[in-house]
Amino acid sequence: MKFQSTSTAAALLLGQAFALPLPSSNIFRREVPQEHSHDVFLSITNEALAKSNPKGITDAVFGLLGNAAAAGGAGSVTNLDCLKQETADQAFTNGKAAGDIRLMAGALVYQALERNTGKVGLASVTCTEQAVNPEIQAVKPHQDPASANAASINKGITLELAKQLKAIGADPNLALLSGTFAPGDLNDATGKGKACDDPDPTLGCIYSTGTLVLDASQDEVASAVAAVSQTFTGTGGIQATALVDLSKFSIANAQGSGAAPTPSANVATTSQAAAAATPTTASQAGNAASQTGASSSSETSTSTASGNNVQAFTGTLGGPPPPVVSGTGNRPFSVNGDTFVTVGAALQRSCSIQHNACANDANSGKLSGGVGQCDTQNTQCTAAAASGATSNNDSSAANNTATDSSAASGTAANGNAAGAAGSFGSCSNPSIKFANGLDGRTEPAFAPVDEADFNHGSALNIKVIADFICDRLNSSCKAGAAVVSTCQSASAAASQLQGQAAADAFNKALGVSAN
Structure with a gap:
């Protein structure tokens, strides 16, 4: 394959046409990502890099390649393991200096993209240098989806990216677009894996071919960033839903890809909220443990509610948080029928349900003032939850320790x-x-x-x-x-x-x- 400039159409879609000269290249046999899989974010990063490029990095695409191929476009960067981070760091610095949230967001997503490795299932080398921008430092590149623990690692990367995006005032759901492909065959001698490298007229072939696998759901992203406050004020922006229809992509879970994730303790999805009306039975307790932040051991006794609500938060936007009822047994805390081992997990679920209800009301127009007030309320609720979990220090938590x-x-x-x-x-x-x-x-x-x-x-x-x-x-x-x-x-x-x-x-x- 050859290095090719990203399309002018993509640049126009995102606000500014530009053209950077790119050298020709030999064919490289490698695992994803390919040059054109995430075109849109390479375009934005190159646009930001063009504002100031003291190290003479030829193009953002070189940061995605293995060291041998990357050397041809690294400029004065000598640690090729860190070329991608250097590229993202400079692009982010330039975007921040310009007060351009779109450029900053593009650099963050670029930093999270998977880097080339020599074969399917091989994780990429970690850059050990310190980034100039803490936002870039906090985000790590996705790993080959067939490598050890990749689904869990990549989900953590995506959720951290979402937090950094929200902190700069960007759309957290852009983090979902940093994901990679389904795991390839470890016996694939070509090293290509499940990849694409077709020039796309707008965004990138991983989106146009529907081969992107999301690391998390939109609900999980919303929950992860709920307590994050915006710390930067700038102009411009880009919305994930304006680029792609996220609903058409499959969602990976901790065991593999292509299936909906097991909900984490602090995430209340729409389906969970509906299911919460049905109390957990003894036979369901083992499965419920993985969905409610509880231990998935042989504990099968359900919560016996005593009527004591330990949810002390009193905010009412979107309605009050559901009661957290304490009781007896191995899973003594209950929220809308779902049972929990620890009070902290139960309080978090209660706050998340309230936050989702508030956001729904704000988005539908039922509640004026925007979703931001829901985020603020959720920050207050989770802070109260932390205080409540510490003060309760319940015996079930001790048993779980x-x-x-x-x-x-x-x-x-x-x-x-x-x-x-x-x-x-x-x-x-x-x-x-x-x-x-x-x-x-x-x-x-x-x-x-x-x-x-x-x-x-x-x-x-x-x-x-x-x-x-x-x-x-x-x-x-x-x-x-x-x-x-x-x-x-x-x-x-x-x-x-x-x-x-x-x-x-x-x-x-x-x-x-x-x-």
Whole structure:
């Protein structure tokens, strides 16, 4: 195949025609992505890169290629493992300087696109350099969909991208367009996988051929970004639904692709809200565990409601949050008939249901003032949920933490580290520090304590670090759903505080220490 410039039609659709000279190339045999799969975001990134390109990067497409092919267009970039990040970083910097949200969003999505690897099932090499922009640093490239744990990893990447998009004032659903193809055959000697490389007159062949596999649902994106506040004000923009019909694409789940995802603890989809009216039976409890943030062990007893509502939040936009009824048994908390092991997961579900109802009312015109007020209310609700989960500290959560005396010494039965929230899977210490001099900064900032398990640069906003830790717990650490839910609640609560108090609140909720 040859490198080809993205179409003028695509550029015109997105606001400005441009043309960048591209060199001819030999044919490269490689796994996706192909040059033309996500054309629209390469177009935007090249447009931003044209504003200032001190390192002389020839074209954004080179960042998607393996090092041998990338060298031909890397300019003065010497670490080819980081060419893609360098490209995204410069494009984002240029977009931010221009106050152009569209260019910034394009650079973020480009950063999340999958990079070429030599064969099907091989994950790409991670760039170990620090990006200039924390937004770019927070977003990692998608991995080959046939590589180990790719569905879970890629979903975490997409949801983190969605948060960064919302923070700059862009459409979070653009993150769904960063996804890749269905997993290829590990025995495919060509290395191509399930790919496309056909020039598309508008967007990219992964969209026009319907081969994009979404990493998450729109409901999951909405829930992930509910507590994210916009921190940048600019002009312009681009909407995912104006580009494609998202409903025509399949959604991957944690076990593979092509099927709807198992809903996470803090996501209330429309179908879940309808199903919530039917109480969970004993025979359904095992399946419900994976859908409600509860342990999927042999526990089969259902909640026996005592009538005590522990949902203390009083906001009423879209209606009050559903009651969180405490009771007895292994799953003692209930929301609209769905049962939960921990109060934190139950409170999160209650807040999410209220947020969805509020957003529906705002979008339909029943509630004036826009969806933004629903996001604000949800931030307040999740912060109250974090406080409520910590103060309740229920015995069921303690039972879910560990099952033997090793828990008393801070170690879960499976040998993994454990704090107040439970096992952190394969990771050890998800705490956050607040300190001076991080990454050469002149002001104090937040950063993960454990840089091995949670490799992220410092940030002035604790939520950038906290959300990254929560996503990593969910993806690579494989922590329990209750732990992830507690982490998300802790992140929302900490974001309402400042400085050391914010770090202390996050760490206390997870039962860890920064020392």
